[in-house]
Amino acid sequence: MSVTIHVQQHLLDEARVFANEHIFPFASEFDKKMELPKSLIESMASKGFLGANIPEAYGGLGLDQVQFGEFTEIIGKACPSTRSLITVHSSLVSSSILRWGSEAQKEYWLPKLASGELLAAFALTEPEAGSNAAGVQTNYDDKGDHFLLNGFKKWITCADIADVYLVFATNGEKVTAFLVERSSPGIETVPIKDLLAARSSHMAEISFKDVKVPKENILGVEGGGFAYVVNTALDHGRYSIAWAGVAIAQGALDAMVNYARRREQFGKKIHHFQLIQGIIADATTKIHAARALCLKAGEMRDADHEDATMETNMAKYFASKIAMEITTDAVQVHGAIGFTSEYPVERLFREAKVLEIIEGTSQLQQGMIAQFALKKYYSK
């Protein structure tokens, strides 16, 4: 084992211990209170977890894609909302700056994001621009020495606690990406509460009213916001959600195995019943398959393979689908008690659903995967 791999394995072990001690026992409480404690985010920052995917040169931990995926699973298994912070801060925003930022932007933003001095959120979605992300209506005007931003964003994870937003806006012709500091005058946020899931993800609406954005805060080129920055970000986001699906599914399997080993009906533990065994066998097989897809996607991403994005789409589609199936089965194995917050399966069941919607719905993934297959497996 090389020194680098050994160090990174140690980081993953440390993340696992941290998640088991400081996140998982409190996940239900976070869900009920609808917030992540500031102290938790600070503890994660002090461990370097907010810079897990950022190269060491910019103050991060420098995990490669496979390791970052495993890290995402560890955090996601402990608490999906805590994982969602990693998804937006690291996968969506830090990765975009790393890919599209100028050297000056990387040197300015990445160390602050890696240390947790700044938290980031990804402001793409609007009431009328969901799956049709290119249809954003938030607009910008070039005022010579700065841009002026006006508009409204919705369903923005961590918007209520983030310090900087990666915002996508149009001037009527082009969609452009901007790094916008939340402290800028003209920005207001309104928390979105009582959601089915992601309740402690600090989701909020953001309004921008004549917000001045410095010229140097464009990420990528003007007009490159959708084709390049959004696509890069969502590709990383899908990779994160794929592992999030494995995480939730594994959490549900752990819960159903432990329940089935303890619960007695008809005079014996319910794991003796073959129909219960069938559910556990199916869940185990699906999780192993989903994790294998995620690992394959991670290896292809690390190798810069040209089909890495499509493999990631498949991993995201499959892992979110099986997470929904397995959490449904986990509630079934628990019976009536599975409807209560006494066991985690009720929360995992709710959390699984959102994965089939965010970062491109399952139907959008199916469309892209089908297009890929209809070309790749056609014999001329």
Added chain:
Amino acid sequence: MELNQKIRSYIEDNLVVFEDEAEFTDDDNIFKMGFVNSLFAMKLLNFVEKEFDITVENDEIDIKNFSSVSKIVQLVESKRN
């Protein structure tokens, strides 16, 4: 293979419509014609950099430089020169 043939061949392999439904000249905008999906922009950029061993700077990464076979040929030739 000629430069434009290599690029055309790669685009044809990544069309979201089938060959018998897609006819385009070297000057046609493949994105506006809906022959490729939005994910293709990144894939095309990676292909051009790897295949022709060039680095496209961030300020050159504008979709209009990749919108047709001719535009991509122009970009690659300008980088080689």
